[in-house]
Amino acid sequence: MRAAAAEILFPKEVIDRRVRELAGQISRDYEGREPLIVGILNGAFIFMADLIRALDVPCRVDFVRLASYGAGSVSSGEIRIGMDLETPIAGRDVLIVEDIVDTGLTLSRLVEILRKRQPASLRVCAFLDKRERRRVPFTADYVGFPIPDRFVVGYGLDYNEKFRFLPDVRVLGTSFEREGV
Ligand code: 5GP
Secondary structure, eight states: OOSOOSEEEEOHHHHHHHHHHHHHHHHHHTTTOOOEEEEEETTTHHHHHHHHHTOSSOOEEEEEEEEESTTSOGGGSOEEEEEOOSSOOTTSEEEEEEEEESSSHHHHHHHHHHHTTOOSEEEEEEEEEOGGGOSSOOOOSEEEEEOOSOOEEBTTBOBTTBSTTOSSEEEOOSHHHHHHO
16 A cells, blocks of 8 residues: 555655755855765665755765665664765765764764765765764754654655655554554
8 A cells, every 4th residue: 555554744745845945055055066965875865856956056966875784783883885986076075965864873984984085075964863862973964854753754764665655754653554554
């Protein structure tokens, strides 16, 4: 079934408006430049596609896929780059686009890895931000929506690879919803 029973946190219209606002802010900040927008696969691809189409500055795009060392989750903090950028980033203005910041471990590690390649600038735009869940200090430069500590899906975010296609953001509360949606 396509329609989920789970509670809608952000309907499509609210997301569209906020993405346009973010794109406006980013366009002003990068005026006269051509940033490289780096999407973190898979979760960021829908947000990134909408964001770059709303920008008023030209940009290039590239992607990374992250993997965790050993059997743990990405949030173990032991991340490595599974699929690397094709673009050399030395001297470039780089904007990382991520679906959600949770503990902060993933993005702080990715920023550390990419900084070593000496980009001219390196910023992060996260669609969602669960601030109360941080295990390491991390502040994104641009945030779509701060959210409480709930598990969300849709607009690119998945639960076991399901629900990415949903046009809105929903909270998956119960195990019934997780299995039954
Ligand atoms: P962090 O390293 O900040 O803890 O992890 C961020 C990653 O955790 C995100 O890219 C995402 O894959 C996953 N994540 C954290 N919270 C949620 C959530 O509420 N929903 C989904 N679908 N993924 C989440």
